[in-house]
Amino acid sequence: MTPATTARPRASSRRAQGELVTALIGKDLKVKYQASVLGFVWSLAMPLVLLLVYSFVFQVVLKSGIPRFGFYLMSGLLIWTAFSGSVSMATDSVVGNAGLVKKVRFPLGVLPLTSIGFNAVHYALQTAVFLAVMVAVGDTNFLSLNLLLLVPALIVAITFVSGLAFLVASLNVRYRDTTHIVEILLLAGFWFSPVVYSVSLVSAHLTNEWMYNLYLLNPMTAVVISSQRALYAQNPALAGGGHVLADPGIAFYLERLGLAMIIASIVCVIGLLSYRRMSGEFAEVL
């Protein structure tokens, strides 16, 4: 026998679900910032600190030689932190809302989506500030058609992060050590993505073509290098720009993103299936 629940569908139910996600994101933002004097400014603190630390390590100590290292870093770091923030927040999205899951009937799928939305809001604001700073210092070369590369990059990122978010959120209900595993994998993922170093170094050192392709297979690597191509080093006069990026053209990135999209889609399907399969028992396992 298959358990079934039929309910009269409401015309506005899709819209209400969308509004529920918005309401939950709004709740998280309010809870996080309402009692702090600086409020939203805090969301800029983390990238700023990382900027200082990585600049010190990679420019001063290790002398990576990447021109305008801060801009390079930010063009990859913001999308990465949005990604890793979404995944780690999603891990706890069901378990952390146990009271809700056990006592209220609502579309459970909104929980991981809220984690993504919450981080997307931060990403949008941080990116806006980042672009404003670039404009302010007179580096306006990113304002070109290349910027559109962000669109497919973000589509891949959203697909991939959705899949992972649904996967880890559902796994964490049954297996609580998912949190630790996710933490470790995200840390590894960060260093395996060319955020603080140049991808050209990787191609230079990974002489084995096969290894290099394996390195690029990570969908977030494709997203990060595309984001860097879109936001950084549009200025041909910028010395070394060509050496820092993986490829001066656009086609290379589209190809990478296409491949990443296939992987991201597979992960997305796995994540959604896992979530759908396990969501029926959330209320009793929690």
Add this chain to the structure above:
Amino acid sequence: MTDLAISSSHVSKRFASHVGATSLKERILRRAHISTKDFWALRDVSVDILAGETVGLIGANGSGKSTLLKVLAGILRPTEGTVRSNGRIASLLELGAGFNSELSGRENIYLNASLLGLTRKETRSLLDEIIEFSELEEFIDGPVKHYSSGMYVRLGFAVAVNVDPEILLVDEVLAVGDEHFQRKCLDKISEFQDDGRTILFVSHSSGLVEQVCSRAVVLDHGHVMFDGDPYFASFELRKLLGTDVPSSKPDDAEHSGLVFGKVVFSNRAGGPPIERVAPGESLAIRVPVTIGEHWIGRVDHVRLVVMGVGDIPIWSMTIPAADLPQRAGDWALDFVVPECPPLRGRFVVAVQLSREAGQAIAAMRTSNAFEITGAQKIGLIKVDYVGYAEAGVVA
């Protein structure tokens, strides 16, 4: 009115307690079969609730009431069987479920209504009504973490009833509110009943269930023990809980040598047992007692009280000392009523042996009951009356 609002068909719910299986590491490292201890919270529960019914769900702690409510609400998935519902469900399973303690009451109204499936626009149009019903006007913009539990439940109930649900599921939360708010909730519930909406609520108060519900379901260890008239349901529940017998036994030392047997109802003294009797028929109640030598001469009288719902005494009968045997051994105390009064209901009896001063020596209450099946539909007693109407008369 005969549409099914919500129904469960052969629903069973098993809770598997995964022993140590909450670690992915363990799951991978030792693939061994993980032993699970199963617990069936519901067993083959089939309940069809029609639109417009108000159903009380009663039972002892752990009988499966809340589980059934959660299954019907769609929060828990049944292990076996199916649940169907027709109409928007609002459930109020715990006070403040879905509230965020950091947010204000107003923000929580939006959040809660959103969880119940309302758009922001719809909520805005209901906001004033919700705040007014909750009577929290002056606190509505303060964080709910400063609310008392009564205020929590007021806000939660105000949202749940004002989101226009066709089916309302309420767990035992109303008990938290003060009397004024409880009255308000009951008024709202009867308003719902008038609108033909469906209400299902869990309660420990059989009085409330009798007062409000048109039907009651008694659960015991996950099984439906009774489904029907709330009045009989609460009787059934008392029997299950064992509260139909006195909780404190008389002093053992005093009690020794005095044992009650099972009370038998019949049509004549010593006749075959019956369970119901019609008004006007004869009723005999036999109370067997085994009495020791010590008590001979000390029992002054035996009193039997017939009690209705809520242990209300209906009438009493006494056998004086003069009519009691002066010999130890088995006694049969017979109380014979030649013509049963025109009552309707289920009755139990309490028997007490007393000393001269009226102090109790021993007392007992029956766990079995007898019914008097009066012809009238509503009311405890039958009264002779005339009823008529006149036109054009101003009082």
